Amino acid sequence: MEIPVLYYLYLSIIIFTIGLVGIFLNRKNLIVLLMSIELILLSANINFVSFSYFYQNIIGQIFVFFTLSVSAAEAAVGLAIIVIFFRKKDSIHVDDINVLKG
Amino acid sequence: MTIFLFFIVSTVIVVSSLLVILSKNPIHSVLFLILVFFNTAILFIFLNAEFLSMILLIVYIGAVAVLFLFVIMMLDINVAKLRKSFLNYLPLASLIGFIIFLELFYVVSQSKLDIADEASVSLNIGDKFLNNTKIIGNILYTDYFLLFQLSGIILLVAMIGAILLTLRKRSGAKKQNIHDQILRKNK
Numbered sequence: 053m054e055i056p057v058l059y060y061l062y063l064s065i066i067i068f069t070i071g072l073v074g075i076f077l078n079r080k081n082l083i084v085l086l087m088s089i090e091l092i093l094l095s096a097n098i099n100f101v102s103f104s105y106f107y108q109n110i111i112g113q114i115f116v117f118f119t120l121s122v123s124a125a126e127a128a129v130g131l132a133i134i135v136i137f138f139r140k141k142d143s144i145h146v147d148d149i150n151v152l153k154g
Numbered sequence: 155m156t157i158f159l160f161f162i163v164s165t166v167i168v169v170s171s172l173l174v175i176l177s178k179n180p181i182h183s184v185l186f187l188i189l190v191f192f193n194t195a196i197l198f199i200f201l202n203a204e205f206l207s208m209i210l211l212i213v214y215i216g217a218v219a220v221l222f223l224f225v226i227m228m229l230d231i232n233v234a235k236l237r238k239s240f241l242n243y244l245p246l247a248s249l250i251g252f253i254i255f256l257e258l259f260y261v262v263s264q265s266k267l268d269i270a271d272e273a274s275v276s277l278n279i280g281d282k283f284l285n286n287t288k289i290i291g292n293i294l295y296t297d298y299f300l301l302f303q304l305s306g307i308i309l310l311v312a313m314i315g316a317i318l319l320t321l322r323k324r325s326g327a328k329k330q331n332i333h334d335q336i337l338r339k340n341k
Contacts, residue, residue, distance in 0.1 A: 054156075054201065055156060055157050055320075056181075057336045058262065058263070058265075059160065059164070059264045060197075060201075061165065063168070063197075064260065065255065065258040065262060066168055066255075067167065067168070067190075068254075068258070069251045069254060069255040070168070070172055070174075070175060070251075070260070071175075071250040072170045072250070072251055072254060073175065073247045073248065073250075074174065074175030075245050076156050076246060076250065076334060077172060077175055077243055077244065077247050078175060079243055081180060081231075081233075083180050083183075083222065083225065083226060083229075084175065084180060086222070086238070087174055087175075087183055087187050087222065088174075088175055089183070090174075090218070091171055091187075092209075093175065093204030094182070094190065094191070094194055097194075097206075097301055098194065098195065098197065101198055101201050101203050102201055102205070104201070105188065105201040105202055105300045106169075107201070109295055110290060111204070111293070111301070113203050113206055113290055114290060114294055115287075116206055116291060116299055117205075117206065117209070117290070117294065117305075118227070118301060118305050120209060120210070120213055120214070121305040121306075121308060121309055122305070122308060122311075123218070124213055124214075124217060124218055124286040124309065125308050125309050125312030127221060127222070127313070127321070128221065128311075128312050128313065128315075128316045129312050129315050129316055131221055131222070131316075132315070132316040132320050133226045133319060134225060134229070135225060135228065135320055136201050136319050136320060137231070137332075138229045139322075143231075144229065146232060147239050
C-alpha cells in the first residue's frame with residue numbers, strides 16, 4: 053500500500069516541534085541545543101524528500117544534499133566554538149555566555 | 155505492509171527524538187540522535203532516495219554524530235548541574251511548541267495534497283532504468299554545478315574556521331622550527 057505524503061508531513065512537523073521545544077528546554081546545555089538544530093534540519097529534509105517523491109522531481113533531493121553539507125559545516129563550527137568556550141570558562145552553560153553583554 | 159513498516163519506523167523516530175532532548179546524559183542524547191538518523195535513512199529508502207539515505211548514514215552518523223561524541227567526551231561537563239533549571243522553561247516551551255504544532259498541523263491537514271495533479275509532476279525521475287544516484291549526478295553536475303562548487307567552498311571555510319578557532323599556541327609545547335632546522339650548522 054502506498055504511503056500518503058501527508059503522513060510524512062505529519063512526521064516532519066512532529067520532529068520540528070520536538071526540536072523547537074528542545075531548544076527551549078536545554079538552555080543549560082549548548083551541545084543538546086545543537087542537536088535540536090540538527091533535528092529541525094532533519095525534519096526539513098524529510099519534507100524535501102517526501103515532496104520530491106510525491107512530485108517525481110529530483111530537485112528536492114539535490115536541495116537536501118546542499119542542506120546536508122551546510123548542516124555539517126554548521127555542526128563543525130558550532131562544536132569548535134563550544135570547545136574554545138569551554139577552554140575559557142570551564143562550562144558550557146548558556147548563562148555564562150555573557151561576555152558580549154554591554 | 156509498507157505502511158506498517160512506516161508506522162514502526164516513524165514511532166521509533168518520534169520516541170527517540172523526544173529522548174534526544176529529554177535524556178539527562180548528553181552521550182545518551184547523541185546515541186538517540188544516531189537512532190533518529192538511522193530510522194530516517196530507512197524512511198528515505200521508502201521514498202526511493204537511496205543515495206540520500208546512504209549519505210545520511212555516512213555524513214550524519216559517521217561524521218556529525220561522531221563529532222558530537224568526541225566533543226562531549228572531551229569536555230568534562232557536570233551533568234547534574236546542567237539539569238538544575240530544566241523545568242524553569244517547560245511551560246513556555248510547551249506553550250510555544252503546542253501553538254506552532256497546531257498551526258503547522260492545521261496548514262498541512264487543510265492542504266489538498268492527496269493526489270498530484272498531472273501538470274505539477276515534472277517527471278525527471280521517470281526513467282526507471284537509471285538509478286537514483288545516476289539521476290542526481292546527471293542534474294547536480296550540470297544544472298546545479300555552481301551551487302555544488304559553492305557547497306564545497308562552504309565546507310572548506312567551515313574546516314578552516316574550525317581549525318583556526320581551536321588552534322592555540324602553548325608555551326611549553328615542543329615544536330619543530332623549520333627555519334632553524336635548515337640553517338643548522340654541522341658540528
